[in-house]
Amino acid sequence: MFEPQQKYDIAVLGDLSKREVRPTKNFHEWLKMWQTAKTLGELLGLLHEGFEVSLTASTYGEPDYDDIDRLIFYFLVADGHFLLRSNSPLDPPKFRIGYDKNGNEVVRSEGEIRQIVAQKAFKMLVQNFFKGAETRKVIEYRRDDSFGSFWNKTIQSERIFNAILGFFSIHQRRYADDFEIPNLPRQRERTHHEQIAFDFLMNFVELIWEWRDPEVQSWRKEEEIAEQKKRTAEIRKRVDEAKPWTIEVMEILGQLDILRKYIPTLDKASLAKLKEIAMRRKIHDYRHPVEKTRLVASLDEARFVGSRAAWLISEYELVKREGNRLEEIRSAQREIEEANERIRMLEAQKKT
Numbered sequence: 198m199f200e201p202q203q204k205y206d207i208a209v210l211g212d213l214s215k216r217e218v219r220p221t222k223n224f225h226e227w228l229k230m231w232q233t234a235k236t237l238g239e240l241l242g243l244l245h246e247g248f249e250v251s252l253t254a255s256t257y258g259e260p261d262y263d264d265i266d267r268l269i270f271y272f273l274v275a276d277g278h279f280l281l282r283s284n285s286p287l288d289p290p291k292f293r294i295g296y297d298k299n300g301n302e303v304v305r306s307e308g309e310i311r312q313i314v315a316q317k318a319f320k321m322l323v324q325n326f327f328k329g330a331e332t333r334k335v336i337e338y339r340r341d342d343s344f345g346s347f348w349n350k351t352i353q354s355e356r357i358f359n360a361i362l363g364f365f366s367i368h369q370r371r372y373a374d375d376f377e378i379p380n381l382p383r384q385r386e387r388t389h390h391e392q393i394a395f396d397f398l399m400n401f402v403e404l405i406w407e408w409r410d411p412e413v414q415s416w417r418k419e420e421e422i423a424e425q426k427k428r429t430a431e432i433r434k435r436v437d438e439a440k441p442w443t444i445e446v447m448e449i450l451g452q453l454d455i456l457r458k459y460i461p462t463l464d465k466a467s468l469a470k471l472k473e474i475a476m477r478r479k480i481h482d483y484r485h486p487v488e489k490t491r492l493v494a495s496l497d498e499a500r501f502v503g504s505r506a507a508w509l510i511s512e513y514e515l516v517k518r519e520g521n522r523l524e525e526i527r528s529a530q531r532e533i534e535e536a537n538e539r540i541r542m543l544e545a546q547k548k549t
Contacts, residue, residue, distance in 0.1 A: 223251040224262045228270075237294065237310055244317045247271070248325040265356045268326060272364045275318035280379045319380075323390045327397040348404050358435060365398055367445050374477065378449055399452060402443040406459045408436050441470035444506075448474050453505045460513050461520070468510065475499040475507035 221227050227243065227250045234240050247270075252262045290304040297303055305313070351357050370377045377383065381394055410429050413422055444467060447453045456463075463471075478499050481490045485502065493499045499507035 221246065221250050222255045223253060223259070224267060225254065225259055237313060240314045241317050244271075244274070244314070244321055248321060265354060265360075268322075268357065269360050271318050271322050271326075272360045275315050275322055276364060276380065278312065278315035278319040278380060279382050319394075320390050323393050327394050348400070351401060352404060352408055352436065353432060355431075355435060358439075361401060362439060362442060365446065367442070367449065374479075376445065376449055378446065381450070383450060395450070398446065399450075399455070402446055402452075403455065405436050405439050405443050406456075406462070408432075437464065437466070440464065440467045444470045445474070448506065453509065456509060457512065460509070460516050463513050468513065471506040471510050472496065475504040475510065478502050478504045478507075 221230070224247075227247060231240070231243050234243060247267065252264065252267065254261050290306045290309070292305050292307070292310060293302055294305050294310070295303050351361065364380055365378050366380075367376050367378055369375070381391060381398065387395060410433055411425075413425060413429075415422070417425070444453070444456065447455055475496055476493060476499060478493050479490055480487050480493050480498055480502050482488060483490075493502060493504070496507045496510060500511065
């Protein structure tokens, strides 16, 4: 038989003076709480405090965590914060989560509720990681021959590096030929948090291109020098392999001109990526003198329709060609000067 539930005494429940309240012991306990949480409020509350929780074990046998573990967790939860919501008939609105300012009932589907959780995780990442970076641009640090501890760590830690690349991964748009970064939309004006993430990403992209291998410290022991060289080679490989990704990111976000200052350092993989992007352009029958809209057939056609990637390839070829020509002229001039100097020395010897 149905029995009405008793109404809670608001005055008693709202009085914190006699209530036992303790902080979450550590991240291990926090993860346990996350594992069992079921309501939207519980998940949002946990995400709000997650960056403030201790990472060290509180009892014997309890595992330790580090700040990278926590970052990776937030990256995973935030993944899909913009596109996670489903409008499918299979995911109809069925949960009432409250009322709007006009008193209208707010109803959400399971997918939309998951998106609210992902959006909260994204905002916490912005406040505690993307915004937590040194505010000076990477290029300004480079002038001082230093990047600062934060930016150094994003490159030197393989786990953070891969987490960033994973979060800002690139996918082909559904029902379209072009590509997008699902976690950083470009179709509309960015929100405040998205702009901070955008600024971080552009800094990270420049960091990859600005990165220089540290000098080997000759005063160290041989085994330490060998270890440093091994570590440097690993980081260099990671950085170079990420360069095509950075080019795709710059193309998607309309920032490809950043690459102009790095033209002389473009490698084969980067040039191949630029060509791939250029050859994705279309030449349209309603705009260009062709019978039917089609993909461009050459880099010249790509340049004709305004492909920035194709023009960057031309700029690279020009820089290399003219650089080689001028170097040959300089080498020839040096040879002439050296020959003239030898002649002067021989003539001086004859006079003596």
